[in-house]
Amino acid sequence: MITLYSILLTVSVYHLARFLAAKYSSPLTSPVFISTIIIIFILVASNVSFDEYIPAKNIMTYLLGPATVALAVPIYKNRLLFAKYFGAAIIGISIGIVTTITSAILIAKCFQFSKPFTLALTVKSVTVPVATEIGKIIHGNISLIAAYVIITGMIGAMFGAKLLNLIKVDHPFARGLSIGTIAHGIGTAEAVKEGEVQGAVAGAAMGISAVITSFIIPYLIPLFF
Amino acid sequence: MIRKIGKFSIQMVILIGIYQIGNLTVRIFHLPIPGNVSGIIILFLLLWLRVIQIDHIEMAAGWLLKHLGFFFIPISVGLMTLGPALINKGLSLLFVLIVSAFIGILSAGKATQAVIMKKEKEKVNYHDHAL
Incomplete structure (x- = not known):
């Protein structure tokens, strides 16, 4: 009932x-x-x-x-675009991940957050199912990680498009990539509404950034802890 | 109408099946990616190799993508259990998440656009040269 x-x-x-x-x-x-x-x-x-x-x-x-999984459909439809901008995508996603994690940890250190609260920040931009998996590997607090990821997704969905307008990022590929990299699925759901290219790129960026993040986190963490 | 529902259901079953195959491959081969990302790759390959045609799944896929946001709502409702911990640290935590998300979005967007523009410009220059 x-x-x-x-x-x-x-x-x-x-x-x-x-x-x-x-x-x-x-x-x-x-x-x-x-x-x-x-x-x-x-x-x-x-x-x-x-x-x-x-x-x-x-x-x-x-x-x-x-x-x-259905995100494969817009990705397939825009496959030529991905082939064309592959280099730009990898550079953009990597820069996005590194700047967002680094800035989050540095600000958290200024506020003197405890270690679990700081550690969980490293996966805040990764889609929920991957973030919790990485969380187990780095011994993070899973429910805290889920909360960070969801709030980050909402922030990206709410303000992403406006921020990109502000700095005149108008290329649909760059817009979708940025939102998908930082705001994963929740951002992608918003990008889908902006346009098919944005949605497809956001979905792909979400997947690629999840993979890149899980590879770089083991190297990034010792720098800060 | 009934035919439409039947078609929709079959398409949905195909997508669920591919998702499960994605989970299975990750578990069997111990891949460092989640099952859903593996599912995206598998469906992409099936479309690319023309094992599946776009029309075979587009109706259900389009509906799912249109309502992608919906599926995150029940998960987000889970934030209610973290009430006390979040309220305690509330503002400083929100500050960290907002500022770092903004920095990430701005730098990823600007960097990608810059690389794209550079590439397009080079192409234009090349054409100029050819002329």
């Missing part, structure tokens, strides 16, 4: 959020962000704990895997 309630709640809030996003386009109406806030609020108000929500969550996220 609670599971059915949770699913109906999530689906209807999502549709409401899409409607709001279409009507009032702003970072605050980014569907993942606003839906999450509303759903948490309603669950708390109706006395449903996250443990009770988990069965519904498992049913609803069943298709996340196949949905991620």
